[in-house]
Amino acid sequence: MDSDREQGTRLMPKWDAAGLVTAVVTDHASGEVLMLAHMNAEALEATIASGEATFFSRSRGRLWKKGETSGHVMRVVEMRIDCDQDALWLRCEPAGPACHTGERSCFYRRIEGGALVRDA
Amino acid sequence: MDSDREQGTRLMPKWDAAGLVTAVVTDHASGEVLMLAHMNAEALEATIASGEATFFSRSRGRLWKKGETSGHVMRVVEMRIDCDQDALWLRCEPAGPACHTGERSCFYRRIEGGALVRDA
Numbered sequence A, B: 001m002d003s004d005r006e007q008g009t010r011l012m013p014k015w016d017a018a019g020l021v022t023a024v025v026t027d028h029a030s031g032e033v034l035m036l037a038h039m040n041a042e043a044l045e046a047t048i049a050s051g052e053a054t055f056f057s058r059s060r061g062r063l064w065k066k067g068e069t070s071g072h073v074m075r076v077v078e079m080r081i082d083c084d085q086d087a088l089w090l091r092c093e094p095a096g097p098a099c100h101t102g103e104r105s106c107f108y109r110r111i112e113g114g115a116l117v118r119d120a
Helices: A005-007 A041-049 B003-007 B041-050
Strands: A021-027 A033-039 A054-057 A062-065 A074-081 A087-092 A111-112 A114-116 B021-027 B031-038 B055-059 B061-063 B074-081 B087-094 B111-112 B115-118
Touching: A005 B021, A005 B111, A021 B021, A021 B031, A033 A041, A033 A054, A033 A087, A041 A054, A041 A062, A041 A074, A114 B115, B031 B041, B031 B055, B041 B055, B041 B074
Parallel strands: A021 A087, B021 B087
Antiparallel strands: A021 A033, A054 A062, A074 A087, A074 B111, A111 A114, A111 B074, B021 B031, B055 B061, B074 B087, B111 B115
């Protein structure tokens, strides 16, 4: 355990081998988990500077501001980091659906008895 | 895009190169994000079968039932999966603190102006 990282007040993300941490985005108002994505150092800096969630797209290999094409930006109300600083929690105010499918949240199916069920 | 994976009712997790998916755990009652962890196929099966959150510990290289030593098990109220099936959302009823530091949530610090602040 790195006690400075766990107990301290210094932001020192524990980047993985690809230079990323995981970021979970929730709806500030409802608490619903909207999406999971990844950030590199540049994405984290951009998010802090702009107040709008910016990620690193692993598939496209580049910085990706959420809503850059859809307009569905995520305004960051609060950003938190976990004990070992390898995960971020962004409480956001979404300007539209988080999911590329048009669903409000990417988690639009629940697991029941080993199968997937959409909300009614 | 794999439309069966995104639109279908079949549980077909998209395991990463290490055979894992990310799992985010929230408190069923408060909506608070408690922790992030990883699951392999065996951990997911054990979680579905037992109704208690079981993960794969990357540091220990083995299955790890949350609370196996602390007693702070996470009873799963609902489990959801995201659009591309590489992330799980577990809504849980925690029997105690989620964090090994004794904090209720691993996300006990917020990021403010590039530094970390504990809740008062």
